[in-house]
Amino acid sequence: MSKPTTLVQGTLDLLVLKMLDLQPMNGWMISQRLKRLSNEVLQVSDGSLYPTLHKLENGGWITAEWQLSENNRRAKFYSLTRLGTKALKQETEDWNRLSTAIARIVELTRA
């Protein structure tokens, strides 16, 4: 297996929004889910997730609430706002356009 890939600038926002679109989660859950779903390819340094969460919260895309976690501890759970849902849609479209474009170029073969 190759080395874990560093994230393309700004894609962490998209990934976090997508995670929260599935269900409200706390930071720990997000980090674990990201690792699992990407087959450990996306190695987000655990700590760098939190500045992103605070940025999205203060920007109004997600809201936070203290709830009890599955092991009965108090944890901060984030969920998408309507603005966040809209942002997710936009970011997803952007990402699809970008990745298609890059894929098309990378897959060129010599004539």
Added chain:
Amino acid sequence: MRVEQWLYRMRLLLKALFRRRDVEQELDDEIQYHLEQQVRLNVAAGMPEDDARRAARRAFGNVEARKEYCRDHWVVATIDRLGRDLRHAQRTLGRELSFTIGVLLLLALGIGANVAVFSIVDGVLLEPLPYDEPDRLMIVREKIPQLDQNFRSVNALHFGEWTACGCFEEIALSEYVQQANLADEGDPARVPYLRVTPNTFSLLGVSPQLGRTLIPDDAEPGGETNILISDRLWSSQFGSDPGIVGRTISFDAQPVTVVGVLPPGFHHHAAGTATIDIYGPWSLERQSWWTWTNNYSYTALARLADGVSPQAATDELNAIQAGIARENFAGDTAALNLEAVLIPFHDWVTAQSRAGLYLLLAAVAAAVTVAAMLVFGLIPALKLMRTDPERALETGGRSAIDSAGRMRGRQALVSAELALSVTLMIVAGLLVASFMRLNAVERGFDSTNVVTAEVSLPFVRYQDNDSRRRFWDGLRAELIAAPGVVEAGFTSVLPLRGNFFGSTAIREGEQPPAEEQPRVQYRFISEGYLSAIGVPLLRGRYLTANDYENSGAAVISERTARLLWGDENPLGRRFHWNQPELPFEVVGVVPDVPSVNLETEPNPIVYRPMTATGSGYQVTTLASIALRMAGQPSTGPSILRRAVASLDKDLALSRLQTLEQIESASVGERRFQLYLVGGFGISSLLIAALGIYSVLAYAVSVRHHELAMRMALGARRGRVLALVLRQGMRPVLVGIGLGVVGAIALGRLLSSLLFGVAPTDATTIATVVAVTLTTALLASVLPARRAAGTSVLRALRYE
């Protein structure tokens, strides 16, 4: 963004502001939770507790740094940063409190002055006039090129021809401003009064706040008693009575009807600076005394027709002018031409003040620039030097090398500062020299202890010459009998109050062509006037009370005598203005008296008795009184009021002023410019001196070690002193040179503001250079002395 998101963010902000501890605790809890979960997972995978904890932390990264990144995203972060910056500023500035306050004051002063002057400039020069489409308003002026150097006011007959010009949407005319007696309830008042063609108000686009403005019918017979009043008069004299429209009031003892009240703040700029209280209709009804080549005394204001350029309108107007000259100039004026010019109304209104205001603006801008240079360029050097000269040495030669380039930059700043302040000071010096020369101008009269006022007799009650002469003679008798009065007399116009009536003066028996006829100013005076204002008699006699009824007696000024008879004795000579059948005979000669202002050469003047009659002349109804008192003229006004009331209780006095006030007002604007430019010049020199001091002091502190070594090796004190001074004076000399060049370059623009002194006046320039050099030397000597006093031991100890 939606409302609920804003509310959510607002809640985050408020929470961060007022419950900061809770917010920090939550951040801590959130990260702690993550770490504990990781530890739990690690332990479950078989790690020992301690290793599990370390691994969790490693995976997370620097906790404190992450927290800081989180805080950076908070809504409250902007406020946090501002607070940090303020605390930092407070710490650093607090150390040099007095210095900081001084610099702030200087900047505040500069900026304040800048704003003040700019708002004047903006209001006077840049603000469009408050009329409809002011760009299309033009003042029309005309001249006969063979007779007049400059364009002047217009002839009413010519105006009558222009109204047909398709180049104008409308053209209006206004007379000269007059004063009239307004008697209603209460005290009689003298109010400024202007007659205008009724279309003036539609031309300007002004609507009344009450009633109507003037209409064409008002200029027809029967309409001439309809008047408009100003908002000021409406409130001061009529208590803002809403029923004023239609009311009949007594105006110069005649009944007139108020048809409308103008809006507050309305000012008709064609009347100059005077605020007119009553507008009456003027009609183009031919007066017997109008001629085609004289009486240029009206102001014409036109609105260009839509789409017509000023140039096209001027061309069209000049075609009409050529027609006027062709058809109406006859006899000895047949060969004369007639020209017209259009001046944008705004330019005409601001012409007086433009040069002076730009000067002020430039002076203030220069002073602020000098202050700003000090703050941004030189204070850092000064602070460095003041706070740690020793530390500058501790770092050895490094700081000296490091700042060699910056030192050159600072010296350039000093040069620039000095250049600006030298330019300012030379301009100020030229203004001072002009002012001194102006004050030394020969007045021909003596203004001490003279009180003046104006009075006019209402035509309806003083229709014949006898009643008028009775009034003037009676008034003079009352006045000279009053205690403390030395002499009293009347004149058509006082010195420095402008020209009033100019005409030709033709030697008896000659009939030169129009363009060669000498032109003089006529003044109509009473017995006692010339001695009241202190005009001495040079030859012959003054006019007396016996000079009336067909009297030809005239007193002339020296210039008139020279103009008409050269060096010959003018006494007993005869001349006339344009009626050979009524010759004047010279009975006396007096010195010249300036009529417009001190800087304009006095006009040749002919004094005629105001009570002279014959050949259609009438005793005047409007005159200024001059009252010479034995001592301080403080009782003058009450003496004047009592004397006038004793003869006619309905008459009011206006323009009550001492002759000294008139004199001082004529140089008032000049004095203001002088103080302002002078003040800025001196303060910018002081700022520049501070700049020189700071740069040199810093240079000395940097070279401390080197200078000490030189002295240790035997350099004499004087040599070190000279070395430092030389370093200090180089940028000074460059700056002074540039400043002198700048001032000379500016000279041409300045010449309109100067009097009797060339813009390149050597004395002024030399004085300013000397003062600047002395100041610069003083500013350099302090650091130089410190350098020369360097102790070798002390310098070495710092190594």
